Amino acid sequence: MNSISIYRNIFVSVLLGTLFVVAMMMAESQVAVLSLIVLAAVSCIVLQKKGVIRKLGSDFASAEKFANGTIMIGALATAVVFAGDHFILLMLTTVLIYVVACLGLNIQFGYAGMVNFAGAAFFGAGGYAAAVLTMQTGLPHLVVLVIGGLVAVIVGFLLILPVLRTRGHYAAVVTIAFSLLFRTLVEVSPVLGGAQGSPVTGMVIFGWNFNEGYQIAGFDVSFYINYFLFALILTAVTFTIVRRVERSWIGLNMDSIRIDETASACFGMNVARWKVTAFTIGNFFMGIIGAFYAMMLGFIAPNNFTFGDSLIMVSIILLGGIGSIWGIILATGIVIILPEKLQIIQEYRFLIFSLGVILVLLYRPNGLLSRAARTYFPGLLRGAR
Amino acid sequence: MKQIFRIASILALGALAVTATNGMANAKDKVTVGYIGPITGKVSAHGIAGRNSADLAINLRNQDPNSKYEYELVALDDECKPNIGIQVATKMATDKHVSGAVTHFCSAVATGAVRIYHQFHLPVVVWGAISPSVTYGNDYKEIHRTIGTLTSQNKVAVDFLTGLGYKKYVVIYDTTDYGKGHLEAFANDLLATDGELLEAYGVAADQQDFTAELTKAKSLNPEVIYFAGLSDLGIRVRNQMEKLGIEAQFAGVSGIISDTFIDGTTASEGSLAMRQGAPVEVMPGGPEFIKKYADADYKDPAEAYGVYAYAAMNVLLDAVEEAGPDRQAITKALNTMPAKEYSIGMVEFDDHGQNVNSLVTPLVVQDGAWVTWDESEYASGKRTLKGK
Numbered sequence: 135m136n137s138i139s140i141y142r143n144i145f146v147s148v149l150l151g152t153l154f155v156v157a158m159m160m161a162e163s164q165v166a167v168l169s170l171i172v173l174a175a176v177s178c179i180v181l182q183k184k185g186v187i188r189k190l191g192s193d194f195a196s197a198e199k200f201a202n203g204t205i206m207i208g209a210l211a212t213a214v215v216f217a218g219d220h221f222i223l224l225m226l227t228t229v230l231i232y233v234v235a236c237l238g239l240n241i242q243f244g245y246a247g248m249v250n251f252a253g254a255a256f257f258g259a260g261g262y263a264a265a266v267l268t269m270q271t272g273l274p275h276l277v278v279l280v281i282g283g284l285v286a287v288i289v290g291f292l293l294i295l296p297v298l299r300t301r302g303h304y305a306a307v308v309t310i311a312f313s314l315l316f317r318t319l320v321e322v323s324p325v326l327g328g329a330q331g332s333p334v335t336g337m338v339i340f341g342w343n344f345n346e347g348y349q350i351a352g353f354d355v356s357f358y359i360n361y362f363l364f365a366l367i368l369t370a371v372t373f374t375i376v377r378r379v380e381r382s383w384i385g386l387n388m389d390s391i392r393i394d395e396t397a398s399a400c401f402g403m404n405v406a407r408w409k410v411t412a413f414t415i416g417n418f419f420m421g422i423i424g425a426f427y428a429m430m431l432g433f434i435a436p437n438n439f440t441f442g443d444s445l446i447m448v449s450i451i452l453l454g455g456i457g458s459i460w461g462i463i464l465a466t467g468i469v470i471i472l473p474e475k476l477q478i479i480q481e482y483r484f485l486i487f488s489l490g491v492i493l494v495l496l497y498r499p500n501g502l503l504s505r506a507a508r509t510y511f512p513g514l515l516r517g518a519r
Numbered sequence: 520m521k522q523i524f525r526i527a528s529i530l531a532l533g534a535l536a537v538t539a540t541n542g543m544a545n546a547k548d549k550v551t552v553g554y555i556g557p558i559t560g561k562v563s564a565h566g567i568a569g570r571n572s573a574d575l576a577i578n579l580r581n582q583d584p585n586s587k588y589e590y591e592l593v594a595l596d597d598e599c600k601p602n603i604g605i606q607v608a609t610k611m612a613t614d615k616h617v618s619g620a621v622t623h624f625c626s627a628v629a630t631g632a633v634r635i636y637h638q639f640h641l642p643v644v645v646w647g648a649i650s651p652s653v654t655y656g657n658d659y660k661e662i663h664r665t666i667g668t669l670t671s672q673n674k675v676a677v678d679f680l681t682g683l684g685y686k687k688y689v690v691i692y693d694t695t696d697y698g699k700g701h702l703e704a705f706a707n708d709l710l711a712t713d714g715e716l717l718e719a720y721g722v723a724a725d726q727q728d729f730t731a732e733l734t735k736a737k738s739l740n741p742e743v744i745y746f747a748g749l750s751d752l753g754i755r756v757r758n759q760m761e762k763l764g765i766e767a768q769f770a771g772v773s774g775i776i777s778d779t780f781i782d783g784t785t786a787s788e789g790s791l792a793m794r795q796g797a798p799v800e801v802m803p804g805g806p807e808f809i810k811k812y813a814d815a816d817y818k819d820p821a822e823a824y825g826v827y828a829y830a831a832m833n834v835l836l837d838a839v840e841e842a843g844p845d846r847q848a849i850t851k852a853l854n855t856m857p858a859k860e861y862s863i864g865m866v867e868f869d870d871h872g873q874n875v876n877s878l879v880t881p882l883v884v885q886d887g888a889w890v891t892w893d894e895s896e897y898a899s900g901k902r903t904l905k906g907k
Contacts, residue, residue: 220613220639224606322724328696330650331601331627333634427602433631435601474606477595481558481567 140193144201147190152208156215158471159222167475171490195506206370213362223358224430225474230365231427232466234372236450237459238419241376243448244457244505245385246412247392248297252309253447255316256286256417258439260424261334262326265434268335275337279425286421287414289316294413298406301395313441320436331435334428337361344429361430368426372419376459379415381508388412389508453491455501464502550588550844552577552835553611553620555604555632556647556828558596564819565624569646569828570594571817572808573621576832579811587840593617597628604628605635612639618844619643621831624824626650626669636661642838642850646831647824649795651700654873663853665831665866666824667877669697670704672773672793675879677708679793679892680743680770683904689741689767690719691732691756693748698724701747701772717741724752729759737765742906746771754783761786768905776882776889787884789897789904794880794889799826802878804862830861 154174161167181187194201216222235257242248260282267278296308321329336345337360344360379385387408390398399405428434446469454465472490476483494502554573557566577590595611597604604623611617612635622636623629624647636643637659645653645664654664680688690705692698702719709716717739720732733756736744744760744767746753753775760769761784770791781787799805799821808829812821835849838856842848858867858876865876881892885902896902 221606221610224609228606322695324696329627330630330652330696431602431605431631432634433601433605435627435631437600437625437627438602477607480570480594480596481563483596484559 137197140197141200143190143193144197144204148201148204148208151205152212155208155212155467158475159212159216159225161475164478167478171472191503191506195509202373206366209366213359213366217355217359218353220356220358223356223362225471227358227362227365227430228427229467229470230362230369231423231430232447232450232470233369233463234365234423235420236447236454236462236466237372237376238416238423239447240416240451240457240459240462241379241388241419242412242416243451245380245388245392246409247388248409248412249302249306249448250309250413250416251306251441251444251448252293252313252316253420254439254441254443255313256290256420257424257427257443257447258316258320258434258436259286259289260421260426261428261434261439262320262332263421264425264428265326265332265334268429269333275339275429278429279422282425283418283422286417286424290413290417294410297413298409309444310441313444317436317440320439327435329436331433331437333433334431336432337364337426337429339364345432358430361426365426368423372423373459380457380459384408384411386508449491453494453501455504457505458501458503461501461503461505547587547589548844549591550618550839551591551593551614551616552832552839553614553617553622554592554594554828554832555597555607555611555620555622556594556624557599557628558594560598560600562599562624565647565822565824566596566599567819568822568825569621569624571815571819572812572821572825572827572829573646573832575812575815575817576829576836578815580833580836586836588844590836590839597623597625597632599625599628601627601631604632608632608635609639612636612641617641618839618846619835619849621646621828621835623648623653626653629653630656633657633659633662640846640850642835642846642853644831644835644853646828651704654871658871660854660872661850663834663868663872663874665834665861665863665874666827667795667879668873669795670700671877672795672879673701673704674708675881676745676770676772676793677705677712677714679881680745680791681709681712681714683907685742685768685906686714687717687740687742688714688745689717689736689739689743690745690747691729691736692719692721692746693724693752694721695724697749697774698747705745705747722748722752722756724748726752727755729756730763733759733763733765736767737763741767743768743770746775748772749774750777750780751783754780757784757786757790766905781884781887781889787887789902790884791892791904792882792889794882795877796823797878797880799823802826802862803860803864804830808862826862830863830866833861834866 158170161170235253239250239253242250263282263285264278267273267281293308293312297305300308320326326332338344345357347357348355387403390403391405391408395405450465450469451462453469454461473483473487476486479486554570556569557563558570574592577592580586580590595607597607611620619642622643623632623645626648629645629648630650630652633653640661642661647666649666649669651668651670654662688709690702692702706716718736722729722732746756753771757769773793773795776792776794799809805826808826838849838852842852856868858865864878866874867876869875882889883892883895883897885895892898897904
């Protein structure tokens, strides 16, 4: 294998991907949006048939650092293109926020095999922590983010016992019940603003006010660029941690528990310990990013965190491929951006969107980019060259 | 042959007329206005009805030869979710082509989104959300609302009850935002009259026994027990009043209006309540709206609130006609708009952009049904309320 051709392949595909994202975000008319969707679908099918996607997959795996760096540059370039556009930056930031939340959920669902249908509740716990803390106290907002994560973890501890004692469908029911409970609780709580919601202060870090735009060489830059950049950093950090967890002995333990709990216990693994670990790490990420989301929107209400929103998070993971980090990132983009782009077809948009998702899962039952088999010696591919 | 000639000439004339009108239409400047409502999700029936009604207002305006602009509608879906609401509000407000918008059915969505409109200076008329905080929770000049707020019925209630000659009141309210909001508004409005609020008792929304509160209330000897809460709680309060032999007139907020209230109480006869809004049939422009909506042949019914979206859009279009497509000019025109009659009744904004003339209709239970006060036998003097 030729390393130059690997780098070239990665560069070209990231460039094309970035261009596609830019074109998609710019597309306004029905024709433009629909033809871009068709273009993406057709080219994916063709490339899959020709084996190009498999080849690219191994290229990305063999030069991981370069690939991640290029994708990061692609994301930054997209932000530069839309620097003046509030709405598009808001959408892109929302995608990053959901990526972090779903990566958290992925540790629970994808690695440890714990179904959690209360993702939106933990996301909301962080959000409400941010609402109370920013409105009532003068705590620095970075601390608020961390506390948001901790609150989600603490709320999660309430569920640990029932979740550990139940399995499969029963565990799912426990989390569903909690998700409904959470919403009812915030709805009747006057401290949290009740059903009408609560305002949240915009983010300020070390005097860097996220809600202020800039002027660079006479060009107005949207204030959302602050949120986008910060969310990009959070995403990169979460991505790194989740990757490390996945590849470490921690991830190995979680995988083993997911695949066969009884066998793992027989080999002396402490099943409860790894489940609690996965649950805690996942909730922490969801809480942090929930707090960030609340600060960006400046307003939260119970309706943001319904059972339906938890289902959206679970469906992102299923669509992307359970346990697959890049799959989740791709799926989040589709699930967040596509319904918005389909606003032009009004009341039928969710019908079309759901049909699309069903079609994808029909032809790719393991998700868009299913998780590859564990490489016990990452980088071996390159070493063996 | 002659016939063919005649048909051909009619067709030619028709074609000419079409091109001419097209030419005229093109001569008008295009103005884009927006609509936001829950087009999908649980309350989509209202969102779709609102969109169709807003669309109807625009189509009728475009057919009007006297209108200065040609209007175009951009409709977006907020799913009745605050986060999506903020998203689409940002989309609409940052779209430079949009001059103004008619927005939101759900209160929590509207409360969250008003900040965005203010931030990007988009003038909006809220058509369906009724939480007081949408207009009174801020000082944003861009925000207006044609529909009445949740608490505006209390003003009517106070005027109505004091008009009947009642002077001494006890309020029983549930301790949610709903009950508390009503209590505050009622107490505040009562100050301006010769009525007196003896005491207000807060109760939990699921409380079963009110003996303590009602016994204390009885000793105060009120003329009216005003109840602020929903019907299931209202049923229990009304029944226990009867049990304790309290001879005060019972009056409630709109939340108690339902058939279960009548079925569940032993003594519902003569209970009063304020209905928020009015049936579209009895609105000043209601029948006309119903006819035009039917003529336009929309697939979905206009629902109870369609007429509000229609009126809100007309208010916005009138402001554009007067001030032109510039956002700041429209905001100013809306803020200084003189009182004018629309299909839902008079529209006149106060300094928070709230329409001060909201439609509230007093109702009374007569023979096991809610009857409009003016049509009841109580108003005509055939029957009498408690203490009269």
